[in-house]
Structures are given as structure tokens and as C-alpha cells.
Amino acid sequence: MAPSRSGESRGSVSVEQQGGAEVLSQEDALSRPGPVWLRRFGGPALSVLMLCLALWALYRLAGAVSYHQVGEYMHSLRRGRIGQAIVLTALGYAVMPLYDLFALSAIGRKLPKPRVALISFISYAFSNTLGMAMLVSGSIRYRFYIQAGLTTMEVAKVVLFCTISFWLGLLTITGVTLLLVPMPPGLPLAHAHLLLGAGLCLIPALWLLGGALLRRPIKLWRWDVRLPPITVGLRQIFVGALDWGLAAAVLYALMPGALVLHFGSFLAIFALGQIAGLISHVPGGLGVFEAVMLAGFGATGNHALSAPILGALAAYRGVYYLLPLCAAAVAVVIREARGLRQAALLSPWFNGLLPPFFAGLTLVSGAVLLFSGATAALPGRMELLSDLLPLPVLEVSHFLASVIGMSLLILARGLQRRLDAAYWLTLVLLIAGAVASLLKGIDYEEAGLLILLAVALAPAHRLFYRRASMFEVTFSFGWLLACATVLGCTVWLVFFSYQHVEYSRDLWWQFSFYHGNAPRSLRSLVGATGVALLFALTTLIRSARLRPTLPDDAELARALPLIKQFTSAQAHLALMGDKSLLFDPDGKAFIMYGIEGRSWVAMGDPVGRDDLARQELVWTFRERCERGGGWPVFYQVNPDDLDLYLEVGMSLLKVGEEARVKLEHFNLDGKSKKNLRNTVNKLSRDGLRLEIVPTDRVPALLPQLKPVSDAWLRDKRVREKGFSLGAFDERYLCRTPMAVVWQDDKPVAFANMLLTESMEEASVDLMRQLPDGPIGLMDYLFVELMLWARSQGYRWFNLGMAPLSGLQSRRQAPLWNRFGALIFGRGERFYNFQGLHRYKDKFDPEWEPRYMAVPGGIALPVVLTNVASLISGGLTGVVRR
Numbered sequence: 001m002a003p004s005r006s007g008e009s010r011g012s013v014s015v016e017q018q019g020g021a022e023v024l025s026q027e028d029a030l031s032r033p034g035p036v037w038l039r040r041f042g043g044p045a046l047s048v049l050m051l052c053l054a055l056w057a058l059y060r061l062a063g064a065v066s067y068h069q070v071g072e073y074m075h076s077l078r079r080g081r082i083g084q085a086i087v088l089t090a091l092g093y094a095v096m097p098l099y100d101l102f103a104l105s106a107i108g109r110k111l112p113k114p115r116v117a118l119i120s121f122i123s124y125a126f127s128n129t130l131g132m133a134m135l136v137s138g139s140i141r142y143r144f145y146i147q148a149g150l151t152t153m154e155v156a157k158v159v160l161f162c163t164i165s166f167w168l169g170l171l172t173i174t175g176v177t178l179l180l181v182p183m184p185p186g187l188p189l190a191h192a193h194l195l196l197g198a199g200l201c202l203i204p205a206l207w208l209l210g211g212a213l214l215r216r217p218i219k220l221w222r223w224d225v226r227l228p229p230i231t232v233g234l235r236q237i238f239v240g241a242l243d244w245g246l247a248a249a250v251l252y253a254l255m256p257g258a259l260v261l262h263f264g265s266f267l268a269i270f271a272l273g274q275i276a277g278l279i280s281h282v283p284g285g286l287g288v289f290e291a292v293m294l295a296g297f298g299a300t301g302n303h304a305l306s307a308p309i310l311g312a313l314a315a316y317r318g319v320y321y322l323l324p325l326c327a328a329a330v331a332v333v334i335r336e337a338r339g340l341r342q343a344a345l346l347s348p349w350f351n352g353l354l355p356p357f358f359a360g361l362t363l364v365s366g367a368v369l370l371f372s373g374a375t376a377a378l379p380g381r382m383e384l385l386s387d388l389l390p391l392p393v394l395e396v397s398h399f400l401a402s403v404i405g406m407s408l409l410i411l412a413r414g415l416q417r418r419l420d421a422a423y424w425l426t427l428v429l430l431i432a433g434a435v436a437s438l439l440k441g442i443d444y445e446e447a448g449l450l451i452l453l454a455v456a457l458a459p460a461h462r463l464f465y466r467r468a469s470m471f472e473v474t475f476s477f478g479w480l481l482a483c484a485t486v487l488g489c490t491v492w493l494v495f496f497s498y499q500h501v502e503y504s505r506d507l508w509w510q511f512s513f514y515h516g517n518a519p520r521s522l523r524s525l526v527g528a529t530g531v532a533l534l535f536a537l538t539t540l541i542r543s544a545r546l547r548p549t550l551p552d553d554a555e556l557a558r559a560l561p562l563i564k565q566f567t568s569a570q571a572h573l574a575l576m577g578d579k580s581l582l583f584d585p586d587g588k589a590f591i592m593y594g595i596e597g598r599s600w601v602a603m604g605d606p607v608g609r610d611d612l613a614r615q616e617l618v619w620t621f622r623e624r625c626e627r628g629g630g631w632p633v634f635y636q637v638n639p640d641d642l643d644l645y646l647e648v649g650m651s652l653l654k655v656g657e658e659a660r661v662k663l664e665h666f667n668l669d670g671k672s673k674k675n676l677r678n679t680v681n682k683l684s685r686d687g688l689r690l691e692i693v694p695t696d697r698v699p700a701l702l703p704q705l706k707p708v709s710d711a712w713l714r715d716k717r718v719r720e721k722g723f724s725l726g727a728f729d730e731r732y733l734c735r736t737p738m739a740v741v742w743q744d745d746k747p748v749a750f751a752n753m754l755l756t757e758s759m760e761e762a763s764v765d766l767m768r769q770l771p772d773g774p775i776g777l778m779d780y781l782f783v784e785l786m787l788w789a790r791s792q793g794y795r796w797f798n799l800g801m802a803p804l805s806g807l808q809s810r811r812q813a814p815l816w817n818r819f820g821a822l823i824f825g826r827g828e829r830f831y832n833f834q835g836l837h838r839y840k841d842k843f844d845p846e847w848e849p850r851y852m853a854v855p856g857g858i859a860l861p862v863v864l865t866n867v868a869s870l871i872s873g874g875l876t877g878v879v880r881r
Contacts, residue, residue, distance in 0.1 A: 073311030103161035125328035169240015175200030181264030256308035269296035369405030377441030397439035402524035599866035645853035659845035726766035763798035
């Protein structure tokens with residue numbers, strides 16, 4: 001079984017969410033309690049600690065066992081027993097879809113059984129082996145079920161149903177076995193099995209009893225949990241127990257005949273070992289499960305029993321974990337090939353899944369090469385090689401295989417970050433690793449795995465579009481820990497495999513076909529370690545990243561052509577000069593951003609017409625934030641660009657709606673425009689006129705406009721804002737045309753104009769009027785501007801965003817939506833939310849949603865405070881107008 005499955009829980013079968021953070025999310029981004037550093041480093045560090053303890057326990061329990069003895073037992077297994085184990089494995093994976101089918105039935109949804117079986121198989125095959133359930137199994141299920149039409153809440157219910165069934169079956173089969181099957185006197189559990197069995201059986205019994213007696217939901221934090229009826233509970237226990245029973249039968253078929261033990265007693269020890277692996281959170285329970293099994297069977301110090309048990313456990317991991325993983329990889333490759341033939345099937349979610357999928361397989365392939373280099377080749381194959389190859393070829397191939405394995409661990413991170421260079425290097429090294437595996441010991445199993453991955457990776461080049469350097473990629477703490485763990489396990493495996501070898505200086509220089517296994521493994525270990533240290537050193541001495549600075553005139557001049565050609569007039573906000581600019585290497589796009597606290601907030605989408613450059617900039621910005629210890633945030637982004645942020649693992653919050661008037665349909669006809677029509681006609685008769693002042697004449701005009709701006713600020717009792725709003729700054733205003741409303745020879749209102757050369761959109765930013773000016777003055781300004789823009793050939797006029805509009809307060813809506821809807825409806829004291837929406841709505845605009853992209857798992861209130869502080873010019877501006 002897969003200990004990693006315990007990490008999949010995100011919801012419940014019958015739950016009603018009382019809160020949530022995201023509107024759209026690639027993964028579940030609900031914040032969890034506890035310090036950020038503890039959530040980020042505590043889990044991985046604990047897993048590594050448990051793995052180290054397990055390896056130490058294995059060394060103590062099986063110190064007298066040699067690697068050759070384990071290998072001899074594996075090769076002595078009869079084909080009939082291996083075939084029996086494979087058949088039982090197939091039956092076990094055939095049972096696993098029942099988890100999902102029962103879960104779908106419990107929530108009232110129905111999907112085709114073959115589709116559910118595929119989802120279940122791929123999900124469990126990957127999570128069983130890789131152990132990263134939240135990243136692998138959770139992501140696969142989420143994407144497959146979302147594509148099948150389930151909502152996020154329904155997916156959460158399915159996942160938790162499966163997880164609960166998994167645990168109920170494990171506890172039930174373990175407890176019942178301990179109660180009913182007498183344990184042999186020599187085993188450690190011989191005296192405590194009844195008490196332990198009763199305790200384990202109590203939990204499933206309480207689950208069934210609660211389902212029968214409790215009719216009302218139970219309040220757990222922000223969830224209302226309703227226990228399922230007793231019939232559903234019995235289903236959960238049945239499928240879980242059957243799954244675990246078949247998994248135990250696979251290992252039982254591979255155990256040595258010298259271990260005379262009833263299947264019931266064996267099942268109890270097997271289940272307890274899996275529970276220990278689950279609690280440890282070590283991927284696949286590696287080491288922990290083996291140590292418990294050795295101790296449970298009383299094999300400590302028993303040389304004749306320890307080696308066969310370890311051999312059976314190694315064969316079990318190959319049959320129950322690696323074979324299904326290969327089959328699942330083939331299934332995913334076939335699905336991708338079909339998507340390449342039928343482009344409509346290759347949806348964005350699948351594109352987002354493939355790079356992490358290939359990264360995970362590359363990581364596993366690197367580990368396989370390292371572990372293979374740490375162990376001895378089979379004597380029969382080595383004898384054949386001695387007749388075919390000269391010794392130097394064997395020695396170089398063995399060394400290179402381990403170097404390639406370490407390189408693949410590093411390149412896997414580049415694949416996850418979609419680097420083009422990582423893609424090509426990985427392809428080359430996979431083929432080279434396959435050749436080296438054949439030359440160092442005719443390891444056709446490893447070569448086949450590497451070639452299979454290379455064949456699957458070859459047609460996926462378009463997914464790896466980034467041209468950034470590998471040395472610019474940031475390695476997260478978890479990724480570094482994974483690489484260090486694999487390297488540490490390799491060191492342990494070298495010393496475990498050759499613990500009877502006497503180490504000396506001369507050992508490094510011994511070269512032999514039959515007696516050079518230990519020296520070859522030591523030299524390969526040094527080579528792999530050297531690659532890791534060299535890459536770490538190169539990364540550490542890369543050029544330091546300077547603190548972002550505000551742009552000078554040269555940078556603004558460089559940005560201006562991109563701003564003018566962009567489809568959104570909002571890009572002109574870069575000309576304020578209060579935001580740092582991040583350009584791509586070719587100068588085809590840029591991001592404007594500000595920093596407040598730990599939040600690095602980009603204003604809008606990347607500016608530019610080159611899609612690849614914009615994609616790369618999002619990745620670059622995220623990595624720059626990671627190196628600076630910050631949180632990447634994109635504020636007020638367009639729905640058409642959401643894939644840019646979902647692809648890098650960010651979540652999306654709706655922050656409001658933007659009003660855009662389609663100018664070809666705009667006019668003052670009809671009843672709905674009567675008030676606007678009357679206002680414009682009246683003010684025109686009173687002598688008001690609109691003038692569009694070109695950019696070169698604006699500097700001379702500003703002294704006349706400054707009193708208008710000052711009077712407006714005094715009347716509204718507000719101060720200048722920033723970031724997403726313009727301010728009366730001469731350097732900024734001199735870079736854009738100005739719309740001025742004159743009454744006789746006196747300016748009474750003005751607005752700086754944001755105009756795109758693509759003629760896609762026109763807009764205004766800074767708008768000011770005299771407090772004692774004519775009634776309806778701003779209506780007149782907007783109407784005249786829209787009529788002017790239409791006459792010039794512009795397609796849209798952007799009236800700007802209405803914050804928090806369009807958010808729903810339904811019971812099932814996420815917490816952010818309901819909170820935003822509450823503020824929109826009752827927050828007029830702090831900001832004119834509804835009034836602003838009503839004012840813009842009278843021009844009959846088309847309302848388009850706008851989002852804020854945030855990284856998953858962050859403290860959302862802190863980010864929102866940082867964004868508000870940037871816009872308001874400091875925290876005091878948030879609470880003061």
C-alpha cells in the first residue's frame with residue numbers, strides 16, 4: 001500500500017465550507033494555521049529525520065547482511081511466485097477504483113467507470129511510488145475530475161472520502177487480525193496484541209456508530225461534517241480492508257519459505273509496518289516499513305532470516321510500486337499522444353500537469369542511476385562483459401552513470417520550471433545514461449526506464465519554452481532536501497553494500513572486473529557528490545541581485561514603445577515612475593512592480609505583444625521574488641491571461657470588475673441616456689468645451705491645472721494615491737495628452753489621457769474638477785471623451801475598475817467572495833464602492849472581471865494589506881482618506 005495516500009485530504013464527503021480563500025486555483029491554496037517557517041520546513045525536515053532513523057535502524061537490525069545475499073534471494077525467487085505477486089498486484093489496483101466510485105456515489109455524481117478507473121490508477125501509481133500525494137495524486141485527481149465536470153468542493157469530498165476509507169480499512173483489518181489471530185510467542189507483539197487490536201477497532205466502530213446515531217453535522221473548525229450512514233461506512237471499511245489485504249498478499253507471496261508464519265499473523269505485522277510508514281511521512285515509507293518488518297518478524301541478528309526478508313521487501317517494491325508506475329507513465333504518454341493528434345483534447349490543465357510529471361520521473365531516474373552505482377553488478381552479467389569490453393570502458397561507464405544520475409536530479413528542477421536548456425540536456429543525459437547502464441553491467445532494466453522516459457519526453461518540447469539559464473533557477477528548500485536525501489541514501493547504500501570490505505587508501509586505485517565493485521562505487525559516489533558541490537558553488541557565486549530601483553528616463557523611454565503598442569491602456573501607469581521595471585532580455589516585454597513588506601506586487605499583466613516573452617517574465621518575476629524572500633503578486637490581471645499565473649502555481653482572487661464601453665455602440669439615444677443627453681446639451685449651451693491637448697503642450701498648461709487639482713484634494717479631504725492610480729506629478733503628466741474642459745478661458749476640469757497606438761483602447765487616469773464647477777461636469781467630460789475616441793477609431797473606452805463588484809455572497813461561495821461582497825454592500829463609510837459602480841454603469845459598459853494572482857498557502861490578509869498600502873501611499877493612507 002501507499003503510505004503517501006494519507007496526505008490527500010482536503011475536504012469531506014458531506015461537508016459545507018465555512019470559509020476559503022481562492023476563487024480560481026491550480027491547487028488548493030487555503031492557508032493553514034501555524035508559523036510560515038514551520039509549515040514550510042517542518043514537514044520535510046521531519047520526513048528526512050525519520051528516514052535517517054529508519055536507515056540507522058536497518059543498519060542495526062541487518063548489520064550482518066550483505067548486498068549479495070539480498071540479491072541472491074531476489075534472483076532465486078521462482079517465476080511462479082513472481083507471477084502470483086503480479087496477479088495479486090493487478091487485483092489490488094483493480095480494487096482501488098472502488099474508493100472513487102463509492103465516493104462519487106456518496107455525493108450523488110456519476111462518471112463512466114473506465115474513466116474513474118484510469119484516474120484512480122494513475123493517481124495511486126504515482127503517489128505510491130513518489131510519495132508526494134499533495135503534489136502528485138492531489139493534482140492529478142483535481143485536474144481529471146475538474147475536466148470531468150466536478151466542482152472544487154466535490155473533488156474535495158471525493159478525496160476525503162477515499163482517504164477516510166483508506167484509514168478505516170487499515171485500522172479495521174489490523175485490529176481484527178490482532179484480536180482473532182494468535183501471535184507466535186517469539187514475536188514482539190505476542191503479549192500486547194489484544195489491547196492494541198481493541199484500540200484500533202474502536203475507531204471504525206465509533207465511525208459506524210456515529211453515522212447511525214448522529215443526524216446533525218459536527219462542527220470542525222470551518223467545516224460542517226456530516227457522518228455518512230452506516231451502509232456507506234460499511235462500504236468504506238470493506239473496500240479499504242480488501243485493498244490492504246491484497247497488498248499484504250503480494251508481499252506474502254514473495255516471502256521466504258523459511259518464515260513459517262500464518263497469513264493472519266503476517267497481515268498484522270504488515271499493517272503495523274504500513275501504519276509506521278504513514279506516520280513517518282517518508283515517501284513510500286521507505287526504510288521505516290522495512291525496519292518494522294524486520295523487527296516484527298524477530299529477524300534482528302538472525303542472518304539466515306534477515307537477508308531473505310530484505311530480498312522479499314525489495315522485490316515487493318519492484319512489483320507493487322515500480323511496475324504500476326511504468327504502466328501509469330505509458331498511460332499518460334498515450335493520452336498525451338492523443339492530445340497531440342487532437343489539439344482540442346490538450347487542455348491547459350494537462351499542459352500544466354506534464355512538466356511536473358516529467359520532472360518527477362526524471363528525479364526518480366536520477367535516483368535509480370545513483371542507487372545502481374552504489375551496488376555491485378550481477379556476477380553473470382559481469383562475466384559476459386569481461387569477454388566483450390575492456391576494463392577502462394566499464395570503469396568509465398560506471399562513473400559516468402552516477403554523474404549522470406546526480407545531474408538528472410538537478411535538471412529535474414529545470415524541467416519543473418519549463419526550461420528549454422533543461423529539456424535538451426535531460427534528453428541527452430537520459431540516452432547517455434541508458435548506454436552507460438548497459439556498459440557498466442548490462443542493466444537493461446535501468447536502460448529501458450531511461451529510454452522510455454526519453455521517448456515520452458521527446459514530443460513535449462513545446463511545453464519547455466523558457467530560455468533562462470539553469471543557474472538562474474531557484475531551488476526550494478523541499479527540492480534541495482529531496483536531492484540531499486537521495487544522495488544521503490546513496491552514501492548509506494554504498495556502506496551497507498560493502499560493509500565487510502576493509503577500507504584503505506589503496507582501495508581507491510583497485511580496478512578489476514570481479515573484485516572492483518567497492519572501489520567503483522566509492523569513485524562513483526565521489527563523482528556524484530562533486531557534481532552536486534560544483535553546481536551549488538556555481539549557484540552561490542552567481543551575480544548578486546541588486547535591490548530593485550525606480551526607473552530613470554532611459555528605462556521609461558525604453559518602455560514607451562511597448563506601452564503604446566499594448567492592448568490595455570493601463571500599461572501607461574508605468575510612466576508614473578513609482579514602480580520598478582523588469583524587462584525580458586530582448587526588451588520585448590516588461591513588468592512594473594512595487595514592493596511592500598514581503599509582497600512584490602506587479603501592476604497588471606506583463607506589458608508586451610510577444611507571448612513567449614510575457615510567459616518568461618512571469619517565471620522570472622517569481623524566481624526573483626523567491627531569491628529576495630518575497631511573495632509574487634499580480635494585481636488587477638485580465639481573464640485572458642489567467643493561464644500565465646495558473647501555470648506557475650498561483651491562485652486567483654477576483655478583486656472587482658472593469659467597465660469598458662464599446663465605442664461603436666455608444667450614443668446618447670434612448671430613454672436610458674436621457675439624463676446624460678440633457679446634461680451634455682445644457683453644459684454645451686453654457687459655454688463648456690473640451691480640448692485635447694497634445695503631449696508637447698502639456699508642460700505649459702500644468703500651472704493652470706494645478707489649482708484645480710489642489711482644490712479637488714481639499715474638497716474631498718484626500719491625499720494623492722499611487723501605484724494603480726495617477727497623481728499630479730509633472731513628470732508623469734507631461735508624458736501623456738491632456739483632456740481639458742474650459743469654461744470661457746478658465747479650466748474647470750481635466751484628465752490625462754491614456755491612448756494606445758493599436759487603437760484598441762482609450763482611457764483616462766488622473767481626473768480632477770473644481771468643487772464649485774457646473775453640476776454634471778464629469779459626465780460631460782466622459783461623454784465628450786468617448787465621442788472623441790470613437791471619432792478617432794478607438795474600439796473601447798476604459799472607465800476603470802469598480803473594486804469588489806461582482807463578488808457573490810452565497811452560502812457556498814469562498815470566504816474571500818463573501819467578505820468582499822459584504823464590504824461592497826456595507827463599506828460605504830470607507831469607500832464609495834456601490835456609488836462608483838452605479839456611476840460607471842450609466843454609460844452602459846461591458847463589465848469584465850479582474851483578478852489578483854497570489855501564491856498558494858500564503859497569509860492572504862498580509863498580502864491584501866501590502867497591496868492596499870502600495871495604492872494608498874502607506875498604511876496611514878489605508879485608514880485615512
